[in-house]
Amino acid sequence: MNPWRIVLLAVAVSIVAGACSKKSPERTAPVQLVSDLAVFATGEAPDDAALTTTSQALASGSLTMERYVDGLLKQKMGARLAKDLVVSPSDTLKDRHPIAVHSVLKKSKVDGTTIFHLRGKCGASEAVSVQPWWSDDEVLICKDSYRPEVKGDANGRTCGSSLLSPKDSECGCGPRLIYCARDNGHYKDIHEAILEELVQTSGYVVNEDKPIEELFTMNGSVRGRMGEFVYRRARIAAGEPETLVPVTDFDKKASLQPRHEQVPGQQAGVLSMPIMTYASDALRGVMRNYSEYLWCAGVASSRVTTESVMALKVVDLRVGDGWRQLASMEVCTDCHARLDYGMQFFWGYPSSTMGVDFRPKDVIAGKGKFYMNDIDDERGEDDLTPAGFARLAVAQPEFGKCMTRKVVDHVFNGTETAADYKAVLDSFKGTHRIKQMLRVAMTRYAERVMAGAPPAPPKKPAAPAVSSSHADGALVTITPDLREGLDAHCANCHDKGDYFDFSAKALPREKFMLMMDQVGFGAMPMDPVGLDEQDRIAFLEAVAPLAFPDESERAVALRYFTTGMRAHPVHRFRSAMMNVNVAAKGESKGFRPGSIETAVSQGQMAYTPGMAVSSAVTAMKACHEKKLAGEELEACVSRASAPGTIIVGALGSK
Numbered sequence: 001m002n003p004w005r006i007v008l009l010a011v012a013v014s015i016v017a018g019a020c021s022k023k024s025p026e027r028t029a030p031v032q033l034v035s036d037l038a039v040f041a042t043g044e045a046p047d048d049a050a051l052t053t054t055s056q057a058l059a060s061g062s063l064t065m066e067r068y069v070d071g072l073l074k075q076k077m078g079a080r081l082a083k084d085l086v087v088s089p090s091d092t093l094k095d096r097h098p099i100a101v102h103s104v105l106k107k108s109k110v111d112g113t114t115i116f117h118l119r120g121k122c123g124a125s126e127a128v129s130v131q132p133w134w135s136d137d138e139v140l141i142c143k144d145s146y147r148p149e150v151k152g153d154a155n156g157r158t159c160g161s162s163l164l165s166p167k168d169s170e171c172g173c174g175p176r177l178i179y180c181a182r183d184n185g186h187y188k189d190i191h192e193a194i195l196e197e198l199v200q201t202s203g204y205v206v207n208e209d210k211p212i213e214e215l216f217t218m219n220g221s222v223r224g225r226m227g228e229f230v231y232r233r234a235r236i237a238a239g240e241p242e243t244l245v246p247v248t249d250f251d252k253k254a255s256l257q258p259r260h261e262q263v264p265g266q267q268a269g270v271l272s273m274p275i276m277t278y279a280s281d282a283l284r285g286v287m288r289n290y291s292e293y294l295w296c297a298g299v300a301s302s303r304v305t306t307e308s309v310m311a312l313k314v315v316d317l318r319v320g321d322g323w324r325q326l327a328s329m330e331v332c333t334d335c336h337a338r339l340d341y342g343m344q345f346f347w348g349y350p351s352s353t354m355g356v357d358f359r360p361k362d363v364i365a366g367k368g369k370f371y372m373n374d375i376d377d378e379r380g381e382d383d384l385t386p387a388g389f390a391r392l393a394v395a396q397p398e399f400g401k402c403m404t405r406k407v408v409d410h411v412f413n414g415t416e417t418a419a420d421y422k423a424v425l426d427s428f429k430g431t432h433r434i435k436q437m438l439r440v441a442m443t444r445y446a447e448r449v450m451a452g453a454p455p456a457p458p459k460k461p462a463a464p465a466v467s468s469s470h471a472d473g474a475l476v477t478i479t480p481d482l483r484e485g486l487d488a489h490c491a492n493c494h495d496k497g498d499y500f501d502f503s504a505k506a507l508p509r510e511k512f513m514l515m516m517d518q519v520g521f522g523a524m525p526m527d528p529v530g531l532d533e534q535d536r537i538a539f540l541e542a543v544a545p546l547a548f549p550d551e552s553e554r555a556v557a558l559r560y561f562t563t564g565m566r567a568h569p570v571h572r573f574r575s576a577m578m579n580v581n582v583a584a585k586g587e588s589k590g591f592r593p594g595s596i597e598t599a600v601s602q603g604q605m606a607y608t609p610g611m612a613v614s615s616a617v618t619a620m621k622a623c624h625e626k627k628l629a630g631e632e633l634e635a636c637v638s639r640a641s642a643p644g645t646i647i648v649g650a651l652g653s654k
Contacts, residue, residue: 031055032649033449034068035579037442039571040411041072043081045579045645065446072442073435079203084572085410086202086215086403086434087270087293090599091195099230099278099356100190101181102159103166103173105145118145118167118180133176133229133245134186145180147172158237158355162281175242178233193226194275200254201270211432212403213394216269216294217387219261224254230274231259234357238262262360263348265385272386278352283343291338294393295372296402297526328375334493337371344368345382345389372396400428405530407434409603411441413569413648414522417533420444449649475506482542489525489539512547516540520561522603537562567606568647573597576611576646577618584640586622593617607647615641 034054035045046054057063077085105116115127122142129138130146150170152158159171160179166172173180181187200222205215221227225247232244250257259267270276271290280286291297323340326332348363368384370392371377379396382388393399404425408416420441427440478486486494486502494502500511518524519539525531531539540561548554570576577592592598595614597605616637623636 030058030450032644033446034058036571036649037069037446038072039575039579040442040445041069041077041438042075043078043572043575043578045582047582047585065450066443069439069442069446073439076207077203077435079199079207080574081572082206082434083199083202084574085406086206086212087198088289089572089601097191097278098160098162098352099274100187100194102161102164102171102179102356104181104184104187105141105173105177107183113140115140115142116145116182117142118173130177131246132182133178133233133247134182136246136248141173141177145172146177148175152355156354158357160233160237160357161350161355162352163354175236176245178229178236178245190226190229193224194230194273196254197221197223197227197273198270198275201256201273204256206434209433209435212428212434213399213432214269216271216394217390218269219267220256220258221270221273222254222256225250225252227254228257235260235262237355237357238360262358263363263385265383265387266348266358266363268386268390271390274356277346277349277358278356281352283346283349283351284339286346286349287339287342290342290393294402295396295398296405297338297398327371333374337375337377338373341369341371342389345384346386347384372398400425403434404428404437406602407437407441409601410572411438411445413605414603415533415569418535474509476509476512476546477506478502478504479542479546482539482546485535485539485542489531489535493526509547512543515543516547516557516561519543567608568643570605570607570611570646571648572602572605573600573611573614577614579645580615580618580640581622583642583645584619584622584626584636586625586640591618591621607643611646612641612643615646 031051034051038044038046045051054063054068058065058068103118105118107114107116108121109115110121110123113124115122115124116139119142122144124140127140127142128146130141131138145166147166147170150159150172152161152171153164153169157164159166159169159174164171166174166179171179181190202215204210204222205212205218228250229245229247232247236242236244259272261267266272276289277286279289323336327336327340329336344364345368348358348360350359350362364384366384367381368388369381370379370389372379380392382392404421408421408424412420423444424437424441427437431437490502494500500514515524519531519536522530522536530536540558544554544558548557571579573595574592581591593614595610597608597610597614619637619640622640623633626636628636
C-alpha cells in the first residue's frame, strides 16, 4: 500500500474519531490520566510498561496520586516546554533575521587556495588575510567583502542592520568578519544558539525551582560560545577591542554564565536576550511582545476605527518626541501608554532596520515612569534600563495573574473553574514557583478526573425579552441579565468612546452576535483571568435571545458557542508529537512537522484537522524509520496517530 495513502486514512479516521465525535479517547483514567499528568510535568508520555506499572500501583493504593504528582515534578521538565509554558509557544526569531549574522560567505578555489567572498570571486592579489571571529586560524577573503573601516551610513544605520546588507551596500563583513557566517551550516548553528539561550535559561529557572520573576530579572543566562559571540559583537560595534573574538575563552557547551553590561542595568533576564530585543523591526513591536509574555495583555487596536483616528487631527506621532502625546491621547492611550513609556527603558536597542547591536550612548539617563492600562494608570518609576523595567514589570499584580493563566491553560486546557484559577493564583502568591503552581493545578485536575465530575451542562436559554425588531440594523434592547454581565465583565473597556460601546440601552443585533463569538471562544474578556466556565455559559445564555430570536437557531448557536460542538482539547503541539513518537516506539523524538498550532495558545488548542495531519505525518516518519512495510506499517501508523495519543483525557471526552 502507498505510505501516503496510509497517512490519509489515518487522518480521516482521526478526524472522525476525535474532532467530530463525542466518544471518549481510547485510553481511560487512570491510564490516560497517568499519561496526561506526565506530559503536563515533563513534556513526554511514559512508555506502555511505565503506564501499566503506575496505573496498577495507583489502583492498588500502593501509590497515591499526590506522591505520583510529586515524583513527576521532581523530574526535569523539557527546556522547550518550560519556554513554551512561561514565555510563549511561538518562535520569535525568523529565519535569516540579521541578528544571527547578516550574510553567509561563499568560497572558491583559486590556484588551490580557498578564498572567501560575498560579491564575487577574486584572485589572491585582491584578498587579505583575516583572523575570523569563529577561529584562531586566519582565512583569505576578498578585500571588498571585508571592509572593516566601513561602520555604517550617513543616516545612522550601522553595518549589520537589515537595510545595510554587506552584499548590497558599502558594508563588508566588518572587523573579524563579525557580520558574516562561514557557511550555511555555520549560520544555522548561530541561529540555533540564539534560540537555545532563551530555551535553556527558561528550563534552568523552572527546573531549579527559582522564583519565576528571576527569568525576567536575572543577569546571567544559559549559553555557549555561539551565544556569547552575539553579545561580544555588540561590544566591538560600540568601540571595544576586536580581541574580544574569537570566543575561545568561553565554553562551547551551554552553562549558566553572567552577562557583561555595557551600561549598568542592561541585562534583564530573557528581556535583554538578542532573540527578544530584535524580534521586531521596531521597539513598539518588542514591547507589544513583552506585554503578552509578562501580563497576557493583548493589543486593543481592533477597537480603533478610521473615524476615531482621523478625529484626532494629527499626522504622525510615532517618531521623535510625539510619543508622549500619542501615549496620552484618547483611543491610543489604552496601548501606547504602556508601550511607549515602556520602550524608553530599552532605548539602547535600535530598530533592526538601524542596527542589531546595543548602543550605550543612546541609553536615556534618569528615571522613567511605568504605566499599565492607560495614561491614568501610573504604577511607579525606576531606572531607564531593561533592569529597571523588569523590576517594575514583575511587581505588577497582572504578572502573577498571567503566570497563573499560563499554568491553568497548560493543565486544564479551558476546562478550569474559578476555584481552580484561584487555587493556582494563591500558589503563585505563596511560592512564586512554576512547579509549585503545577502541583496545585495537576492535583486538582487529577481529583476531578478520578471523581468523574463533568462540567455542568448549559441551562435552557431564557425566553427573549426585547422591545423592538430583530431585523438587521434594528436596535435591540439590552435585558437586565445581560446588562449585569456587561457591567461586570465588559464595561471596563467597552464604554463611551470605544468603538464597541456597550453603555447604550440598545444595540444592533449584529453586536450581540459578535459577543457570542468573542465570549464563546474565550477571546473576551481580554485579561488573564477570563470568565469562569459557568459565568461564560450564563453570559452566552443572556446574549443568545437577543442575537437569535428564532428558538431553533438559538439552540444551535448555544450548542456551538458553549460546549456541544467543540473539538477535544489536546496537549501542546511539541508534547503531542512527542507522544506520537513514543506510541510508535520511534527514535526521531525531535521531529515535528511545520504547523500553525506551534504558535496557538494552549487555552485554544484543540483536536483540529491540522493536528490530525501532523499526528499522521509524525507517525508515518517514526514507523517508516523502523523499516516497517505493508500491514505492519499501516498498524504502526494507525496506533501512533490515534486521537487518544494526543488528546487530553477524561476532561476532553465530554
